[in-house]
Amino acid sequence: MKEQNIYPSFPVDCKSLVSKYLKKEIFEELKELKTKNGFTLEKAIASGVQNFDSGIGVYAGDLESYTIFASLFDPIIEDYHQFKKDDKHKSNLNAEDLKASNPDIEGKYIVSTRIRVGRNFAKYPLGPAISKEQRENIEKEASSALNSLDGKLRGKYYPLEGMSEEISKQLIQDHFLFKAGDRFLEAAGLNRNWPSGRGIYHNEEKTFLVWVNEEDQLRIISMQSGGDIKEVFTRLTKAISKIEEKVEFLYDNHLGYITSCPTNLGTAMRASVHIKLPNLGANMKKFEEITQKYHLQIRGIDGEHSQSIGGVYDISNKRRLGVTEVQCVQDMYDGVVELIKEEKKLE
Ligand code: ADP
Ligand code: DAR
Numbered sequence: 001m002k003e004q005n006i007y008p009s010f011p012v013d014c015k016s017l018v019s020k021y022l023k024k025e026i027f028e029e030l031k032e033l034k035t036k037n038g039f040t041l042e043k044a045i046a047s048g049v050q051n052f053d054s055g056i057g058v059y060a061g062d063l064e065s066y067t068i069f070a071s072l073f074d075p076i077i078e079d080y081h082q083f084k085k086d087d088k089h090k091s092n093l094n095a096e097d098l099k100a101s102n103p104d105i106e107g108k109y110i111v112s113t114r115i116r117v118g119r120n121f122a123k124y125p126l127g128p129a130i131s132k133e134q135r136e137n138i139e140k141e142a143s144s145a146l147n148s149l150d151g152k153l154r155g156k157y158y159p160l161e162g163m164s165e166e167i168s169k170q171l172i173q174d175h176f177l178f179k180a181g182d183r184f185l186e187a188a189g190l191n192r193n194w195p196s197g198r199g200i201y202h203n204e205e206k207t208f209l210v211w212v213n214e215e216d217q218l219r220i221i222s223m224q225s226g227g228d229i230k231e232v233f234t235r236l237t238k239a240i241s242k243i244e245e246k247v248e249f250l251y252d253n254h255l256g257y258i259t260s261c262p263t264n265l266g267t268a269m270r271a272s273v274h275i276k277l278p279n280l281g282a283n284m285k286k287f288e289e290i291t292q293k294y295h296l297q298i299r300g301i302d303g304e305h306s307q308s309i310g311g312v313y314d315i316s317n318k319r320r321l322g323v324t325e326v327q328c329v330q331d332m333y334d335g336v337v338e339l340i341k342e343e344k345k346l347e
Contacts, residue, residue: 005031005032005042007024007027007028008022008027008045008049010049010052011052014052015055016048016052016053016054016055016056016057017055017056017057017058017075017076017079017080018045018048018049018054018056018057018058018072018076019048019052019057020079021072021075021076021079022045022072026071026072027041029071030068030069030071030072033068033069034068035061035062035064035065035068035129036062036064037061037062037064037125037129038129039060039061039062039064039065039125039128039129041069041072043061043128043129043188043189044058044059044060044061044065044069044072044128045057045058045072046187046188046189047059047184047185047187047188049187050183050187051183051184051187054184055263056076056080056261056262056263058072058073058076058262059126059127059128059188059189059190059260059261059262060073060126060128060258060259060260060261060262061125061126061128061129061189061260062125062126062129063126063250063252063258065126066252066255066258070085073262076262077255077262077265077321080262080263081262081265081266081319081320081321081322082322083266083321083322085254087254087322088253088254089252089253089254089255089256089265089266089321089322090324091256091257091267091324091325092324092325092326092327093237093240093241093325093326094237094326095230095233095234095237095326097326098229098230098233098326098329098330098333099330099333100229100230100233100329100330100333101230102226102227102228102229102230103227103229103333103336103337103340104226104227104340105227107225107226107227108276109227109275109276109277109340109343110226110227110273110274110275110276110336111225111226111273111274111275111276111312112175112223112224112225112226112273112274113223113224113226113227113228113229113232113271113272113273114175114221114222114223114232114271114272114273114274115221115222115223115229115232115233115236115269115270115271115272115329116219116220116221116222116236116269116270117219117220117236117240117257117267117268117269117325118215118216118218118219118257118259118264118268119216119217119218119219119220119240119243119247119249119250119257119268120216120217120218120249120250120257120258120259120260121138121141121217121247121248121249121250122248122249122250122251123248124137124138124217126216126217126250126258126259126260127188127189127190127213127215127216127217127260128188128189128190128260129189132192132193132196132197135193135196135197135213136196136197138197138212138213138217139159139197139198139199139212139213141246141247142157142201142210142212142217142218142247143157143159143199143201143212144246145243145246145247146201146210146243147201148246149203149239149242149243152203152205152207152208152235153203153208153235153238153239153242154203154204155201155202155203155204155208156201156202157199157200157201157212158199158200158201158202159195159198159199160195160198160199160200161195161196161198161199163195163199171200174206175223175301175302175303176200176202176206176209177200177211178200178211178214178215178219179302179303180194180195181194182215182304182305185214185215188260190214190215190260197212197213198211198212198213198214199211199212199213200212205224206223207222207223207224207232207235208221208222208235208239209221209223210243215259215260215261215264216259216260216264216268218243218247220236220239220240220243221236222235222236222239227273227336229271229273229329229332229333229336233271233329237325255321256268256321263320264320265320265321266320266321266322266323267320267321267323267324267325267328268320269317269320269325269328269329270316270317270320270328271316271317271328271329271331271332272299272314272315272316272332273314273315273316273332273336274301274312274313274314275312275313275315275336275339275340276311276312277311277312277313277339277343278310278311278343279343279346279347280339280342280343280346281308281311281313283346286342287339290335290338290339290342291315291335291339293335293338294331294332294334294335294338295317295318295319295331295335296315296316296317296318296331296332296335297315297316297317297318298313298314298315299313299314299315299316300313300314301313301314315332315335315336315339316332317329317331317332318331319331
């Protein structure tokens with residue numbers, strides 16, 4: 001019988017926020033508590049306990065998790081987002097407010113632009129706590145809302161269940177589809193019953209995509225080749241408002257759009273470019289000076305936990321909570337303008 005509720009021990013070199021903030025007294029305070037969906041502290045910290053290389057290491061099973069386990073979640077949220085428990089999140093999805101003419105008209109640097117938001121259904125628990133049946137109901141409601149989209153957003157929903165290995169591999173290679181089997185999501189209970197209830201919607205041009213039941217119940221994505229960041233953002237904001245006519249999103253006045261991972265709270269937005277910066281790549285001190293100045297994150301070109309290849313980097317906003325969606329994209333845009341300027345100097 002697996003021993004329950006033992007205070008976890010983390011290696012001394014573990015840098016995850018759960019290892020930093022889960023003090024013994026907090027563990028004792030929270031270990032017996034459960035949300036109305038039966039979500040426990042043990043489930044909330046499972047990913048960080050099984051993956052010592054986590055950055056954060058916790059996931060919420062529902063909105064209530066953020067209240068019941070506040071003694072742990074609040075300091076993690078404050079540390080990651082510099083966002084205090086009395087702060088209020090504000091949303092601004094008005095693309096007109098974005099000042100972003102294409103910074104790379106000749107297409108010399110920016111390979112592609114992608115802006116995504118996570119959204120969860122107000123009437124269901126989050127991924128780590130939903131049942132197989134609830135996940136399948138989400139898929140039904142999401143696909144019916146998506147299949148009603150028209151104009152340039154018109155497209156088709158493709159369930160993962162029954163999708164050929166070859167098509168799924170191609171969609172992942174095109175960066176359109178999520179990978180299966182992330183060990184962090186696995187430990188958080190987000191891969192349960194895989195691939196039931198999971199799938200992808202995309203329009204004919206594959207510039208508008210929606211992932212259903214990956215880490216969040218919806219990942220609404222606008223993407224295209226090149227650096228017309230404003231066009232990508234405008235398409236995304238139109239799509240979000242269309243979907244919101246059919247689906248009520250889980251939102252909280254303090255934490256904004258609610259997601260299972262605390263890093264995505266607030267806007268749940270990641271605005272990224274795949275950009276060729278070989279010279280800056282050889283001068284990481286300068287590279288990181290600029291990314292820090294504009295609150296940017298560097299990822300590899302196959303997404304989170306991947307490496308950059310051939311001097312192409314995934315550059316995106318790091319801030320998600322306590323800033324608006326327009327500010328997230330403005331952070332990324334302003335940083336990209338400076339990175340291109342610096343790369344030109346180094347050429
Ligand atoms: P998320 O952005 O949803 O948090 P990842 O960082 O894992 O998740 O990225 C998901 C997928 O999107 C990966 O295949 C990644 O290569 C792709 N991707 C991210 N940004 C871009 C971009 N600007 N252009 C093309 N593909 C991108
Ligand atoms: N790997 C987890 C999640 C960090 C943020 N990325 C998300 N949510 N996909 C960690 O704690 O490092």
